[in-house]
Each structure stands twice: as structure tokens, then as C-alpha cells.
Amino acid sequence: MSKLLKLRGFVSVNEAQDYLSKAIGENVSLAEIYQLVLNRDLVISARFDAHEPALLGKYIPFTPEQHSEWLKKSQIPEEWDWVDADYIYYDEYKEQHYALKPSLTNITGCWDFTMLGSEAKVIDHNYRMQAANSLEGGLFGVELKIPREDILLTDGKQLARLQPENESKKHLIFDYFLNKLVVRKQELNRLIQALEDESPVQEQEKPLASKERNTLYKLIGALCKHADIDPLARGAATPLEKITELAGTPLSNETIRQILIKMKK
Known part of the structure; x- marks a missing residue:
């Protein structure tokens, strides 16, 4: 598994479970992996091999009100002339606005879950399945009733909101992300370092x-x-x-x- 880490820079959730277990010296369950993601202690990603329709965008250093004033005065900075007032949104977690380009494009490769949209519902669904040990309980194929537009991703530089492929594929089902979820090597090592920094020295442990x-x-x-x-x-x-x-x-x-x-x- 470590060789895959070196070559790809990311691993599957099962491989991440094994990697963390060995690193911290205790068994880590899949449910605990998903719980770490829900608590924002671990960033999980989706790897798209095929092209996924999406709207791209980024965080903006201004408010909708400022943008409106620029429009009135025709003084929009060239860097932000692509921003459409109808596609400006607010990130409550970062307390910052972001904008998406209205033109449809396609994305591939690894994209991180922002946990700002319905990604948390996807992870919570996985967590509950693992916690209840209901893998054989017929959950595969269950429709989550989550519109594709509710999934917001980032590659560190850009944001991407998934879009429907067609009218018949507006919602996600459970197994859509089943083989797409991965964790980046640098994210695993960051978590391991954080856990090591927080580990209290046992009182009975004597210095060498x-x-x-x-x-x-x-x-x-x-x-x-x-x-x-x-x-x-x-x-x-x-x-x-x-x-x-x-x-x-x-x-x-x-x-x-x-x-x-x-x-x-």
C-alpha cells in the first residue's frame, strides 16, 4: 500500500484505514475514518476517471453589494469580469463569498470534498452504513435524493459544483462515490503528525x-x-x-x- 502512496499520492478509504492503523498503533475502523471526515479532522477526496460536468469558480475578495456597485459604475476589475451576480454564494465556514462561472465544463482527477454542500450527507451515509455493519443490508443503489448541484468540490485553487449529465441523472445514488473516494498522502501524514503532537506523555513512561x-x-x-x-x-x-x-x-x-x-x- 505504501508503494501505491508513493506512485499515486492518494489511496482508497480502505488503504487509508490500514495506513492510519499502522501509523498510530491501534485499529482504526472505516466508521472512524468517516467520522474524522465529518468532524473536519480529515479531508476526503473523489477521484474522477471520466469527465464530470461541473461549474468552476473560486473564492472572491468582495461582497455581492460591492460587485453591484462595480456594475453600476462599470468599474469591474478585469480579473473579476467573469463573475455573474446570480452565481455568487456564501461559505459560512470560511465566512467568505465565492463565485461560479455559469459556463459548463468538465473535470477529471482528484477533487476534495468541501463539506459545504451535500457531501456531508454522502459521508454520513457511508458512516452509518459502516457503523451499523449493514453492508449486506441492501443499501447499494439506494437513492440519496441529493441533486448533483449540491456537491461542491475543490482542488485547492478552484471550486467545482457538479452538474446533471442529463434530465435522467439529476440525483446521486449511494454507490456513485463508492469507488471514487480517496485520501491524499499529504492529508494522511498531516493527520498523523497532528495526532502525534496531541498525544500526551504517559505518566508512567520514564525518559531514557x-x-x-x-x-x-x-x-x-x-x-x-x-x-x-x-x-x-x-x-x-x-x-x-x-x-x-x-x-x-x-x-x-x-x-x-x-x-x-x-x-x-
Whole structure:
């Protein structure tokens, strides 16, 4: 699975479950993965192999009222002359407006769920299915009654709102996203780092004695030498991070870097 991470930059939800479980040393269920997404602790994405009809747009640094004034005075900045007053919306989470271009286009590749539209209903549906262990309960093909226009995505630079393919495909069904949901590698590593930073030091855990610490550093140094890596060289954390991923026991770059810094002292 770590090799797929290296090649693709993203993994399926099942692979993310396995990756997180190994990284934090405890079993993580699929329901917990979806709960993390619902709590906005983890960003989930959809990978589209085929072209998906959508409207593209972005966040705007002005309000509808300001835009209206520009129109009256014919003073709209060239950068924003594509904005249509009927396609300006408000993001309550970021407390910022965004605009969509009225012209239809197609998107492919990985797009993150913004959780501003009905994406939360999709994730909540998946969460409830996993939590109830009802995979065999006939939920596949159940219509969610969610219009495609209610799904809002982002690639980090642009926003995309899905559009109907035709009159007969205005709504999504449960298995529409079943094989499209993925998690980016950088997002998984960000979460792992956040969990490591928040982990309290157990009271009964005693710090290593000087002799034990030096022995541990010698062992790390010997393993690095065997892998032809200079642990004291700049950037040594990156190849070591990849080795931990390939071994199925991933450590974040920052965690490794802090260990190497201590070895230099």
C-alpha cells in the first residue's frame, strides 16, 4: 500500500484505514475514518476517471453589494469580469463569498470534498452504513435524493459544483462515490503528525537514561549506515520517512527530523 502512496499520492478509504492503523498503533475502523471526515479532522477526496460536468469558480475578495456597485459604475476589475451576480454564494465556514462561472465544463482527477454542500450527507451515509455493519443490508443503489448541484468540490485553487449529465441523472445514488473516494498522502501524514503532537506523555513512561539513549542512537546510526544514509546530513529525514512507509510503520518527516536533531547533540 505504501508503494501505491508513493506512485499515486492518494489511496482508497480502505488503504487509508490500514495506513492510519499502522501509523498510530491501534485499529482504526472505516466508521472512524468517516467520522474524522465529518468532524473536519480529515479531508476526503473523489477521484474522477471520466469527465464530470461541473461549474468552476473560486473564492472572491468582495461582497455581492460591492460587485453591484462595480456594475453600476462599470468599474469591474478585469480579473473579476467573469463573475455573474446570480452565481455568487456564501461559505459560512470560511465566512467568505465565492463565485461560479455559469459556463459548463468538465473535470477529471482528484477533487476534495468541501463539506459545504451535500457531501456531508454522502459521508454520513457511508458512516452509518459502516457503523451499523449493514453492508449486506441492501443499501447499494439506494437513492440519496441529493441533486448533483449540491456537491461542491475543490482542488485547492478552484471550486467545482457538479452538474446533471442529463434530465435522467439529476440525483446521486449511494454507490456513485463508492469507488471514487480517496485520501491524499499529504492529508494522511498531516493527520498523523497532528495526532502525534496531541498525544500526551504517559505518566508512567520514564525518559531514557543516557546510556540507553546513546545505545539507541548507535543502533539508528548503524541501520542508516547499512542503508547508505548519513543521519547527520541535511535532508536525511526524507529517505528515512520513505523507508518507514515501505516497512508498513510510517513515521512523519518531522518526527524523524526531531530524532536526528537529538542525535547531533
